[in-house]
Amino acid sequence: MTTLQDCRALDAQDPLRALRELFTLPEDVIYLDGNSLGPLPRSVPDRIARAVREEWGEGLIRSWNSAGWFELPRRLGDKIATLIGARSGEVVATDSTSINLYKVLSAALSIAASGEGQRRIVISERSNFPTDNYIAEALCRERGFTLHLLEADEIPGALDARTAVLMLTHVNYRTGAMHDMRELTRLAHAAGALAVWDLAHSAGAVEVDLHGADADFAVGCGYKYLNGGPGAPAFVWVHPRHTDRFWQPLAGWWGHASPFAFTHDYQPAQGITRYMCGTQPILSMTALECGIDTVLAAQPAGGMPALRHKSLALTDLFIALVEERCAGHGLGLATPREHARRGSQVCLTRETGAYAIVQALIARGVIGDFRAGRPDILRFGFTPLYLRFEDVWHAVEHLRQVLETREWERPEFQRQQAVT
Numbered sequence: 339m340t341t342l343q344d345c346r347a348l349d350a351q352d353p354l355r356a357l358r359e360l361f362t363l364p365e366d367v368i369y370l371d372g373n374s375l376g377p378l379p380r381s382v383p384d385r386i387a388r389a390v391r392e393e394w395g396e397g398l399i400r401s402w403n404s405a406g407w408f409e410l411p412r413r414l415g416d417k418i419a420t421l422i423g424a425r426s427g428e429v430v431a432t433d434s435t436s437i438n439l440y441k442v443l444s445a446a447l448s449i450a451a452s453g454e455g456q457r458r459i460v461i462s463e464r465s466n467f468p469t470d471n472y473i474a475e476a477l478c479r480e481r482g483f484t485l486h487l488l489e490a491d492e493i494p495g496a497l498d499a500r501t502a503v504l505m506l507t508h509v510n511y512r513t514g515a516m517h518d519m520r521e522l523t524r525l526a527h528a529a530g531a532l533a534v535w536d537l538a539h540s541a542g543a544v545e546v547d548l549h550g551a552d553a554d555f556a557v558g559c560g561y562k563y564l565n566g567g568p569g570a571p572a573f574v575w576v577h578p579r580h581t582d583r584f585w586q587p588l589a590g591w592w593g594h595a596s597p598f599a600f601t602h603d604y605q606p607a608q609g610i611t612r613y614m615c616g617t618q619p620i621l622s623m624t625a626l627e628c629g630i631d632t633v634l635a636a637q638p639a640g641g642m643p644a645l646r647h648k649s650l651a652l653t654d655l656f657i658a659l660v661e662e663r664c665a666g667h668g669l670g671l672a673t674p675r676e677h678a679r680r681g682s683q684v685c686l687t688r689e690t691g692a693y694a695i696v697q698a699l700i701a702r703g704v705i706g707d708f709r710a711g712r713p714d715i716l717r718f719g720f721t722p723l724y725l726r727f728e729d730v731w732h733a734v735e736h737l738r739q740v741l742e743t744r745e746w747e748r749p750e751f752q753r754q755q756a757v758t
């Protein structure tokens with residue numbers, strides 16, 4: 339049996355434990371939802387106040403140059419690149435994940451359409467995050483392609499000479515299951531198709547090596563494990579072999595080779611800059627930089643490998659404690675036990691009551707979330723930057739109490755809210 343003392347001993351030895359100080363977390367909260375919205379970095383309020391008062395207030399329009407606003411999407415992109423196995427100059431922070439996916443999938447379809455043969459099929463996973471499949475469906479209709487949604491284990495056998503693009507999310511939002519990016523990309527390429535990866539639940543959470551996997555395109559999210567704040571800009575990466583081959587479809591002036599020449603025709607910028615569209619939300623982007631810096635702050639203590647090591651230890655501990663302490667309450671495990679197949683979250687299943695159990699936990703300050711489906715899912719994200727092993731112990735103890743006392747059956751926990 340694992341005890342609270344054991345967990346405290348793990349915390350005492352944790353090389354990343356000082357990083358918790360980089361965040362403002364309420365005292366009475368155990369935050370297991372950093373996979374949905376990262377918490378507030380301590381540096382953000384002052385940094386945003388300075389951006390507002392000095393850069394906007396005093397610098398006014400001069401700040402596009404003097405405060406580095408114009409360069410911000412590329413500067414942030416270079417920082418993100420170090421977390422995902424990309425190189426400097428290959429990533430920009432911009433727009434939302436949904437919009438960036440539209441751009442890269444459209445470019446990938448253009449490449450497929452310009453090649454030999456009849457590649458008209460886009461393959462994705464049925465349980466992919468809905469926005470990814472919605473965007474793909476709309477784009478396929480618009481461009482005369484067909485979207486095939488498959489189960490994960492059907493994908494390798496479905497890649498063939500008709501496949502234009504394999505589009506997947508690396509870590510599944512519902513189950514936390516992680517794909518083998520290198521192997522699936524290899525299979526896609528062997529079939530003559532391109533591979534587009536969504537890193538929404540990977541960037542800052544698990545080690546990603548886009549060049550090592552030889553991926554073609556990638557997008558990812560700024561407000562999850564990168565702690566960029568609600569609605570933070572997302573990012574986009576394109577392999578340099580593709581970047582200058584096609585215009586992306588949202589050919590706005592920020593992707594122009596010289597936006598301030600105000601020419602009548604569109605000349606795309608070289609490199610990833612052409613994947614920008616219009617004027618960027620500088621205040622949001624300023625907060626995003628603080629968030630990315632919290633992840634980069636792990637560098638001296640081992641960087642992404644150290645974060646991944648602790649993340650697996652946290653999720654292993656959570657699974658073990660739930661199985662030890664909450665047995666007999668109808669909980670199942672939707673997340674793979676195998677490390678190579680697990681992201682940074684643990685998803686429990688329950689036939690009934692999942693929503694109310696999550697609500698009862700939130701009322702106790704243990705914040706996870708609920709994802710509807712068959713079966714329903716109680717989802718817990720584990721961010722190694724600020725979570726302690728002790729937090730995992732307390733979270734499971736709260737879960738045990740909620741189940742044992744049937745606290746979750748109270749009427750106030752049954753009421754469904756707009757955002758789950």
Ligand SMILES: *Cc1c(COP(=O)(O)O)cnc(C)c1O
Binds near residue numbers: 467538572
């Ligand atoms: C969170 C998430 C998104 C979010 O897209 P937005 O455009 O930011 O709303 C998209 N795809 C996946 C896989 C996600 O997990």
